[in-house]
Amino acid sequence: MPETDVIIIGSGAAGLTAALTAAGADLEVTVLEKSGLIGGTSAVSGGSIWAPVNRWLLKQGGHDSREDALAYLEAITLGNGDPDLLVAFTDNVNPMLEFVVKHTGIEFEVNPDHPDYQPHLPGAHTGGRTIQGGLFDSSQLPEPLRDRLRKSSSGVPITRLEVDTWGMDTLENWDWTLLADRMSKGIVGMGSALIGELLHGAVQRGAVVRTAAPARELVRDTAGRVCGVAVDGESGTRDILHARRGVVLASGGFEWNPDFVQRFLGRPMVAPASPPANTGDGLAMSIAIGAGLGNMSEAWWGPMIQPTGDSYDNAPLFRPTSSLRTLPGGLIVNARGRRFVNEAMNYNDMAKALANFDPVAYSYPNQPCWLVFDERFRKSYSVATCTPDSPTPNWMATASTLAELARTVGIDPDGLEHQVREFNSHAVRGEDPEFHRGESVYDTYRGDARVIPNRTLRPLEEGPYYAVPLLLGCLGTKGGPLTDASGQVIDIWGTPIPGLFACGNVAASAFGTGYPGAGATLAAGMTFGYLAGQALAAS
Incomplete structure (x- = not known):
């Protein structure tokens, strides 16, 4: 042999x-x-x-x-x-x-x-x-x-x-x-x-x-x-x-093995951003001979975006959002229309907020969630494969008002309108007293240096408005x-x-x-x- x-x-x-x-x-x-x-x-x-x-x-x-x-x-x-x-x-x-x-x-x-x-x-x-x-x-x-x-x-x-x-x-x-x-x-x-x-x-x-x-x-x-x-x-x-x-x-890792994900991660991870061959073969082989295991519920977490039709190795392609989330003119909300995290923080720790579990509601309140942004954002930055001058794709919801946008994607309209008003009242001064977006040296590594006084945030302005869903994903387990x-x-x-x-x-x-x-x-x-x-x- x-x-x-x-x-x-x-x-x-x-x-x-x-x-x-x-x-x-x-x-x-x-x-x-x-x-x-x-x-x-x-x-x-x-x-x-x-x-x-x-x-x-x-x-x-x-x-x-x-x-x-x-x-x-x-x-x-x-x-x-x-x-x-x-x-x-x-x-x-x-x-x-x-x-x-x-x-x-x-x-x-x-x-x-x-x-x-x-x-x-x-x-x-x-x-x-x-x-x-x-x-x-x-x-x-x-x-x-x-x-x-x-x-x-x-x-x-x-x-x-x-x-x-x-x-x-x-x-x-x-x-x-x-x-x-x-x-x-x-x-x-x-x-x-x-x-x-x-x-x-x-x-x-x-x-x-x-x-x-x-x-x-x-x-x-x-x-x-x-x-x-x-x-x-x-x-x-x-x-x-x-x-x-x-x-x-x-x-x-084992991020493309649905059975292993359900068995070990214990969180609704649905968007792996690695090649789909990662199905946990090495893990299975090591278990079979009695290897000790550790850290099984952890991954290199990240919030992902999935443009419709994007694929890689004949599997869905989920794209990281490291920079996109930090740009001024957008915010992330859950179905209640509420923010729940500093959008500009590192992807691993930010994504953990997507997996928070509410024991009273007995659900994951931040899944689903959306990045919501205004027309100025849309005309200033690329969103995944969508450049500012390209037609708005079908995976990017759009509406002339925030309430209409909310109803389109499943966000509480009153909650979103109230959140944007509250957010804007502070963002106009470059401040985020609730989540301190743009205050750390990590936050300001990204953003848009042309926007002052805070390169990571500004008020949402005129419509139309847009929303794309963010999914709990990982770079690997x-x-x-x-x-x-x-x-x-x-x-x-x-x-x-x-x-x-x-x-x-x-x-x-x-x-x-x-x-x-x-x-x-x-x-x-x-x-x-x-x-x-x-x-x-x-x-």
């Missing part, structure tokens, strides 16, 4: 970092990817990495410290994070980055203005912990891998810093001639570029990547050590691939098998399972319920992939 030193299940940034690390130690590595495309959730991400005390920040004269990072992680996890994992992340995220830079062509830049997601907490920083890569020329990849590199839903070859400069919600200002030229040359950006760099580095060091190769079962020897994987072949057969050193689970500080999976009794490691969204997140900042998902996945690769090399 075929053998290799290390099997990596999943081809996202976590798995490819593990593959790069193991291959860099002269191990024979095979990466198994369930779908026909390489990159998983990482490829459709912004490609940012959250790295405290990174050298790109320090080189620009910024300051940070290990003590600040650990204090912030303690606070953002509400004291419920595993201290060993938080220390392992903090002490190894930068060695991981140095390794990646050395063994790939990636060049990082610091984003000095992007704040941590909860900038008021102890140890938080107002910028510089998020770093971002550039573009990648996919023609560097050997055939057929270059055609199997997963692109974002838009396929636009742009960098994260360009998006910030050109405006996420002003698509008409983008340099589409430049972007078209890049696209014609096979250049990709953001998450696809990160994956391309990692894939190129791993393959150059001998790693083999198999696509359309779903892993179905972990194989153990008589001593209980994980020593291989059962893989479905293209002909319908099931083959066993043996691993001399071990197996790394890096297969993503963050619960799964528990691991130790090297990424090795531990069983329900706390004992390491020989030969089995896990990293990325398949594993119980080191950050627990928290989300430290932009790029924290990739940072943790890649760091523990790096540690798993090191441990396998040393075994």
Whole structure:
């Protein structure tokens, strides 16, 4: 039967970092990817990495410290994070980055203005912990891998810093001639570029990547050590691939498995924004051999919008609203017509308000909810795929008055009119005494700098008025098998399972319920992939 030193299940940034690390130690590595495309959730991400005390920040004269990072992680996890994992992340995220830079062509830049997601907490920083890569020329990849590199839903070859400069919600200002030229040359950006760099580095060091190769079962020897994987072949057969050193689970979350979502999340999450191959295969395989589980009710939450007809990999496409919600001239209300959250706060924590449960009404009062905005907003900003000069699509409700709009979508008309009057009475002065929108450094990272005195809010003005529903979604789940500080999976009794490691969204997140900042998902996945690769090399 075929053998290799290390099997990596999943081809996202976590798995490819593990593959790069193991291959860099002269191990024979095979990466198994369930779908026909390489990159998983990482490829459709912004490609940012959250790295405290990174050298790109320090080189620009910024300051940070290990003590600040650990204090912030303690606070953002509400004291419920595993201290060993938080220390392992903090002490190894930068060695991981140095390794990646050395063994790939990636060049990082610091984003000095992007704040941590909860900038008021102890140890938080107002910028510089998020770093971002550039573009990648996919023609560097050997055939057929270059055609199997997963692109974002838009396929636009742009960098994260360009998006910030050109405006996420002003698509008409983008340099589409430049972007078209890049696209014609096979250049990709953001998450696809990160994956391309990692894939190129791993393959150059001998790693083999198999696509359309779903892993179905972990194989153990008589001593209980994980020593291989059962893989479905293209002909319908099931083959066993043996691993001399071990197996790394890096297969993503379970957000596209309705049964698992209902069983574990316990919240009405209906809008996953990841590729639909994330159905919890790694979770199921780890449960089958007795892995301990953690963080199963948590995800990287986000409020999503779904333009009718949008699809990706033959499944509905749900789009994040990170910038859209922060723009002046709009507000978010529930069916009572009431606001319930600071619209400009980070997507993970804002989305938790969508999942609030009212024990008296015995319902989720903030689902459904809508972003309501005026004509000036409509003519100023893009809403998902709808630009200011394009016809109003059927998924965007519109009416000449607020009351008529409310009746159209199912909002209480009196409630909405009262809320807008109340909101406007404060917004005219740039104030939000109820939810403090626009007061934190995170809020003002986005918004519209042309609007003063508060770039995130202004009164709703003349109609017509518009409404689009916001859905409770996620970028991926963050619960799964528990691991130790090297990424090795531990069983329900706390004992390491020989030969089995896990990293990325398949594993119980080191950050627990928290989300430290932009790029924290990739940072943790890649760091523990790096540690798993090191441990396998040393075994």
